[in-house]
Amino acid sequence: MGLKRWHMWVGVSLLTLSFLYGYKHALVRAAVNQFVLPPAFSITCLSWSFNAFNKIEITQLCVEHDEFSVRISDVIASVSEINVTKMEIKHRLKASASGGFQARPLNIPLLANRPLLNIDNISVISEALADPLSFSLQETALNELLLAGDIHAQLSLAGSSMTTSIELISPLVQRYSAPYLNSLKGKLLLTYDGMSAQINAEIQAVSAYLKSQCRANTQVSGSLSAEIDLQTPLALIDLSQMQTKVTLNKCQSGVPEAYIDYVQSTLDKPYVITLPNQLVMTPSTMTVPKVVATNASSDEIIIQNFQMQLASLDLDFVGRWHHHSNTLGQLTNDVTVKVQDRQFTSEHQIRLQAPQVAVNNRVFHENTFKAKFTAASDLVFDRVNISGSGEAHSNRVSQVDSQFDAVNLAFDFSGAYAEQYQLEANFTLISDAITVQDNQLDDLVIEAGLSIDAQQQLDISVRSSAAQLHLPAGQIDTIKQQFALRSQFDIDELKSGDLSIEINGNTRIDALLLSGIRADNIKVETQGQFNRTLSLEHIVEYADLSVLLEHQLLSQRHPFTITVAEQPIQSLQPLLIGIAPKLQLSSGTINGKIHGDIHTQDASFSAELSDASVLYDSHYVENIITAFSGELSSGEINIINSKLEIEQVRSGAVLSNLSADYMLNAQGAIISNIKANVFNGQVFLPQLALFSEQQDLEVLLSNLDLGMLAEAGRDAGIALSGKVSGKLPISLNNGAVSIQNGQLYNVDVGQLLVQNNASVDALKAQQPSLETVIGLLDNLTVNTLMSDVNLTPDGWLTLGVKITGENEAQAQPVNFNYTHSENIFTLFRALRLSDEITQRVEQALTKSE
Template structure:
């Protein structure tokens, strides 16, 4: 009995211990499992288990953490053959965020799992994985077919093998699986088969990828396809990603409708000829990511024909701030049907960009408003603080073209150098130096033209204000009517709400100052001609009338008006003008002209002019009259002066009229100066004459019809020792007595008709009535005389010693001025 009691008591104690152990199973389990799991890097947070009637282990809840990743298990039934888990939740944390917030975080370690050789097989009916890499949780089902070999299904299909030091997985993906937990672009399709290895620190993936993506912009369809092998490694502690994409074949293509973006057929044809539709993308060297730093050694985009290439190399950036941290080199080498070559080499250094470029075109696109051929463009560009304000930049470029045509403007051998700079204070400065062999506009031609232009502006003020300085020179300006040499225009301008500019113009030694103010509503201008020698106009005047030469005098003036209104008023002053026309001499001409221009019509109010002396064989002095311009027609009127000891008056003369009759009236003319050729002729005539000459001027020349000369008071005719007169008397004895009456004749009346033909032949019909006192006989004498007046005046001019001296003086001044 005592032994029996002892056994019963021992059994009771054991049952009590077992009962107590079961009652305190949870703390005992935590006490036992925590250090054991900790050896494998696993932390136990919660556990709740019990035994079923079949003595199977039932775990209602189990919470574990492994290297920062949290897993919650529920509904676990375990026995010697099988562990079945009804539900599980795995939360994957962002490693980068955790390391940023906890610098003392324990590093990941190599897997060193102690896997039992025998254990129950595991089955997870539902595993929800939550991670920052997917928008929706991934739901999986996991079944262990044999020890440490798992099959994954539902949202992801994979085979996983777990070893002591490595986890291997084979994963198959397609767009239908992926779209369950991430948003994919429409019309994208892909499949991939990947082999994954994980040793606790490094994740290595090798994949075979086949993907394509299509996108349409209206009628333009773009497609991207990629296929081939890719491999990647990710080191968790260093957060270092290494991806080798060199075996991938990437194709980018567009359909022909993408180029049909314009209705203009010429534009469309040009675009189709320049831009290839098919490109290849090559990533030749591995891409790496260290922490937040992405590095891409080289990426190439090539046309399938191989003529054009875009290369991006040495690219690095921060994933946290890609644009601000971007460093890269970009090279473009582009060739097309119309573009001989386009090259660009650019270096991006964070917010700074430097680039050099070169463009060659055989000819300009035909659809543009201007045409050019032999085009060359090259230069350098630098921009600092590209994504910031203010931006600092500099551009240097050279542009050249063999020929350029803009409407009626044709330029040959054009070159230009451009230099612009934008400072950090937003001060913009630009200098442009251009030159051309020739510029033709309709019938106007400019040779050897050069231009220097500089612009300075402050862009920080919110409005466009610019100071403009320019200098333009040209060797020659040729028009159908006039040619100018040695042109120079110096310009100073201010662009604000309107353009205010001043131009200092020089041509053939002439000088003028033009200022104008151009706005949307008005364009007033002012032209100032500073006082200068009129002789500077000789190179211009000689082109209109080679026989005219100015020897002295000054000119000045000012003209004000508005270009938009086509209105102007001005005042031109000419003083002490002296000029030669062939052998004619005009001396001391003065005029002050006030005129107005309105809607194409130029008018000059009647203005007094004076001319001190005019030598045309006969010497004309103290000429004065009135000059006016009416509807672009210049005329002089009421012209008076002194000639041959008398006076004359001309009613009106308009030089530009095709046909006109000018009436010239003479009075008190000294007959001795009119008739006597020289002192040795032996013929002299005294007295005073008056007359009227209706002078007809037309395309045929100058003519006088039915002109008249009459005497004013008595006169005297003396003929002494005239060889010609004596010869006539000797040869015609019957006329000797009559002719001798003329040798000493007191003239009572003299009438003469005057007719001048355009060829210069002058016909005089003279009726002479007088009285010879020696022979006490009245005389009535009629005489007709013909002589070429041009030849006569020529003889008079050549005998004029004063004219000769003036010519010599002009020759001297001309050589000094030249």
């Protein structure tokens, strides 16, 4: 009976064990979920078996948590070690609890005699990682772990702390480092006890940052340490042992050549950055007391009291850039920067003191500059506000052929951008004197204002004045100018050069004295526009004279047109007072036009003078008519062959119906075919070269009336009739006129009648014996009259007269030789003074003044 009972218990036990083994997976999973794992964890799959008496083989094990799931495959567990072939971890991001992190002392439940753990492959997939993470884990000694793969690290576990050492060459670290980081080496040592953490790192890094053709190479080496209090929480980071050097390469490529000397010392030398020994961080803030960057030659950059709110990225700091060099002197920029509520503001105070600065062949001597600028914007620069003011002074600005003395500049501006631009700016420039070659401008003042309103209306006003402009040929007194520019502002049109600008202005000159010409109260009205090219019209008004100047400023040309509309020539009178005070314009009109290019210095011109009459001293020229045209090329003026007509020239002898041809070229000014009526006859000169100091001329006389010649001689009691012709060889030598071997001869029978002539009657009384001979001349028919004509440069005219004729009353032939000398200059002066027409013109002009 007892044996039977034993067999029964054995059978029941075997049956129970068989049942339990058959359901081992479910039973173990339920037991672990119920009694071993925390509530947040659960085993969702488990498959295991005994590989041997002392080994368990787990083919798969699945653990689920709210934030991750773990799947373990192919595990061999024994008393001495656990070997895992593969572990897959899938991490899921989850909003953090409102309570946040709470520091607690670390308490790791470590077993003294547990088996060592080795995992061949751990794969981590997370939404926080761009790529899966893969590494292996090997426990080389109890609680000493070695990680390899994407992470190269060593991990030491103690009951109350853990220490890890991470190699910075780990692929994971390299993968998530900055893209411009070329090399990163070193080791980071972390000790963590739940309440605090200590970090010590040795770092070697090389980076190259390329921006707009400027390469910044950075080398970092040294150690850093950090103490992190997780209760406060607070981190104190010591960066003072980090050595950082920044070298800028090819950054001058974007700098204009004229300014390279000023930035070379700033950009060529490497910068050494000194970091603080106590950078303070909390979960919400970061504080940096001071960062200094210096280069060996010229620059120091300081950032102080840097504070940042990490959640909102609000920050503020103060900074200074100080530059010192022989080329630029002392330059300081103090700046305050603040970011708050996603709004950026910066304030700048700039000071410059430089003994000498050279820019674009200009040298600035003894210079000072002070300015304040403020900028405010949102972080995407959709709304920007700027404002500032400043002043600059230079004792002297010199160039090769020019100099500015005591130059002062003052300015202020304020502007905003929010889809549209708004700006208000004012500038004032003052200089005591500006010298350009032999010209000097005194007391120059320029005031300019610029505004862009909400409707994008651009207005620019410029006002300038100068006390005096000294020129080699004279001077200009009190110049005042005012210009207004207006446009509908468009930034794209401004960039492309298509912005259209209207220009209006005026210029006032109190007095102008050039080469003996004086003009007072000159007015210039200007209007035009700019659209890729500058086009201007100027109306110059002086007294009654009006001139229109039109010109364009193109890239390769500067065409211009000067138009003088038809107007009385009397409008020119004020201009002639200084250069020809005896010349008076009495009547007539003038018009003309000049068209050319200032850049090439070529021009064509035309002018017309109609019915013009002028009086010079007692010389009167009436009704001048002429029209001419020509061109200016290569510095030479050419006038094509043109016609001149003058109704009368009253200069002692009266010339009427004068006509001539004239031209001007490189060989000189030539007047040809000069014809005029005089003494009821004609005078003809084939050619006269103006401006020629020495020349020989031949004047031809035809059918001059002897009666009019005698009347011109004012010899009372002598009457002549008949006509004479002849030729006069005239020599001009440096302004002196002479005649040698000129000839006159009669062309018909003339008559000589002497009655009541005082000279002849006196001769008869003194020498009665000659009364019979002289009486033959009382009424003489002149068959032949010939005379030699000679004139000396001092005006003495000598006539050698030979007369052959007959006194018909006495039936007596007569041969009469007579030499007559008279100063013709004195004679012509007397004739001019007794000219009634000339006197009346002169009296009328005198009354009109």
